[in-house]
Amino acid sequence: MVNNYLPSVGGVEFHVAALAKQLAGLGVRVTVFCLDNDTPSQLESNPRIVRLTCTPAVGGVLAWPWPGTSRQIRRILKEAPVTAISTHTRFFPMSLIGARLARRLGVPCIHTEHGSAAVKGVSPLVGLASKLIDRTVGRLVLRGASRVLCISEGARDFVRNLAGVDGEVFHNAIDTGAFTAGGTGRQNRVVYVGRIVPGKGWELALATAEQLAGDYPQMELHIVGDGTDRTTLAARAAASPLADRVIIHGQQPPARIAELLRGSVFLNPTTLSEGFQTTLLEAVAAGAAVVSTPVGAARYLLAEGADIRLVEAKDPDAWVDNVRAALDSPAEPPAAALVDSFDWKSRAAEYLAVVDSLRPGT
Incomplete structure (x- = not known):
């Protein structure tokens, strides 16, 4: 039960799609309910995708289901018994519908929390509204779940502070084979993968590459992603002294992202409230050296022995120094x-195994 699903792209969407696909591969019948006015449902597949009509999405992310959506879902679910309901991120309306529907059906609700703090990088009014939603809808979802999974230690702390609920860490994951295949030879390449939106740090990535351009005449900056700042990025890149070496790719499939990451220096200058970023997992698996702000996933991977340098976003000189060091030294390969x-x-x-542990008689 999610607000957004593929073809919408983002960390939660990729997480849910991968989880649904892998569960189906284990023999589970999976149905994904999501909000989407434009994409047809896929009713004959496993996972089965049921797309429901909704209001226009605020910021392209947060839409509301129309009245009667819960009844519509219940009618669809009468076709076969339900083992469990899975919800993702506390503030989405579909998470609240999922938690309430689980109670009505008498089945467990497993909630996965992807956020590690209140929403950042928004206007004061939106920030206030998000806090109110967290303290109302968010608490209802978290307290109503049978089990709360948190994709990072930071998310677990956030859940405890917000709702007094003890969650358990359930780290994000990737298809490792897609990123470990092929060579990881050293490349004179700096790569940013992420949304092109305020707070993700694309400006710092560009400024850092510009500072290093003179010392590394073959270095290229590859930017992968899309978002509301895409036009601003294109204008900044066109006026940059690095203009002929900045390649803006837009959204790319995993195979192309893996190709760009292999042997590169990956930049993760985000200042947002990140969960457990899969892009960091992809970069490490692909053999990239990583320079990142000290978000939870980066700290975890560093403690586990990955080649990661942590730098605060407010220290641009340190970013230049650390990216220089990463360019000069091939990344240490991660442990298998x-x-x-x-x-x-x-x-x-x-x-x-979590689902099975919540079934009656187990």
Whole structure:
């Protein structure tokens, strides 16, 4: 039960799609309910995708289901018994519908929390509204869940502080095979992968590359992603002294992202309230050196032995120094066991074990 699903793209969307696919591969019948006015449902597949009509989305992210959506979902679910309901991120309306529907059906609700703090990078009015939603809808969802999974230690702390609920860490995952295949030879390439929106730090990535351009005449900056700042980025890049070496790719499939990351220096200058970023997992699996703000996933991966340098976003000189060091020194290859721990196959089996533990008689 999610607000947004593919073809919408983002961390939560990719997480839910990968989890649904892997659970289906384990023999589970999966139905995804989401809000989407434009994309047809896929009713014959597994996972089955049921797209429901909704209001226009605020910021392209937050839409509301129309009245009667819960009844519509209940009618669809009468076709077969329901084992459990899965919800994702506390403030989405579909998470609240999922929690309430689980109570009515007498089945467990497993909630996965992807946020580690209140929403950042928004206007004061939106920030105030988001806090009110957290303290009302968010608490109802978290307290109403049978089990709360948190994709990082920071998310677990946030859940405890917001709702007094003790969650358990359930780290994000990736298809590791897509990123470990192929060589990881050293490349004179700096890569940013993420949304092109305020707070994600694309400006710092560009400014850092500009400072290093003279010392590394073959260096290129590759920017992968899309968002509300895409036009501003294009204008800034066109006026940059690095203009002929800035490549703006837009959204790319995993195979192309993996190709760009191999042997590169990956920049993660975000200042937003991140969960457990899959882009960091992808970069480490692909053999990239990573320079990142000290978000939870970066701290975790550094403690596990990954080649990561942590730098505060407010220190641009330190960013230049650390990216220079990463360009000069090939990345240390990650331990195979660490990369294996990222894979969705093992994570989906862990999720299914949680579902089984909540079934009657287990």
